[in-house]
Amino acid sequence: MTEAMLLFWRKGFHATSLRDLGDALNIRMPSLYAAFGSKEALYVEAVDLYMRATRTLLWQHLENGQRAREAIRELLVATAGELTNREAHPGGCMVTFATTDEDMPTDVIAAILDARQDWLDIIRERLEAAVTEGELPGSTDVNALSRFYFSMVQSIGIQAHDGVPYAELVTIVDIAMSAWPVAPAKGPAIEASRVA
Template identity: 45%
Template sequence: MAVIGRPREFDRDAALEAAMFLFWRKGFSATSMNDLCDAMGVRSPSLYAAFGSKEALYLEAVEHYVRTQGLRVWGKLAEGATARAGIENLLIAGTESLPKSRATPAGCMAVLAAVGDEWPAAIARVAKKVRLEMLGMLHARLQTAVAKGELPASTDVDGLSRFYLSVFQGMAIQARDSTTQAELRAVAEAAMAAWPGSG
């Protein structure tokens, strides 16, 4: 006769969401297992049984961030009728979502994973992968703009993609330093003024 395990005594999705917000706010190294147990409302054995390890939990939290918080911002890139409008939408969404609010910590979890912490190799790889995916999204949008004639054929698509990713990443780090929404909006406007042909 098969042995049936005890049913899980917590909502795994809600616990993962709580872990995501805690890691986002404190970073990987500064977050202890006790912190995680308290935030997630679980005991240590249950946490390990459900997620395996602190590192595995962080990796899953980053994936959850990308699917939820990240998509809300980066989804704006596809919403503009033109590449310029899409990138402007992305940066404006950043000005609204990156500053600390009652609902979220400051900054972008995927960007913040690049700075200020000693990361296990697996986490560093995943964080880099996410940032490269951001770059790829910008590159694809700009490449399409060249193909459609929105941008000249001579446009340095790689350089322009890296420029706007650097702007977004810089905004995320500045937001962590308590830069206001209005100040971030000024950064976004300056970045859009640098769009090819705007001068």
């Protein structure tokens, strides 16, 4: 299954033929259909495998107990590191580069959009917790901030695919982190009479 995922990642859905998949999985066409049902079903399984792998490698940074700002930065830095690692897999992000054009099968489009929504939801949940914990101001537009940092994940995927080196992507991450809203400092209120 990993071989099919890497093939779809490298070539995309339309450019990957059934012959390509049969060769990658070392099985004949009848066995391919018997095992997966269709090319579309195999692609959906490949996306699921990709999502489980990225959850382990990348998205777990948001669930490791760190403060949200550090967790988001670690997620973005880890994404840059993983997606520029062309020795392990194709460059860039499989889900970011997947198209949802009208000529794509409905099941394939749904798998891609669900994967993207899952990533956005993971970021949003962590930022909502940061508001509750007081790390982010209560006035924070969590939806907009979630989409901003999710767009950074997608941008890293695109730029990694285009060959931008890891060090440059980390610099971009640090610039993105400068947009982090600052919560008001906590401390005892100072009485006006004491200030005079």
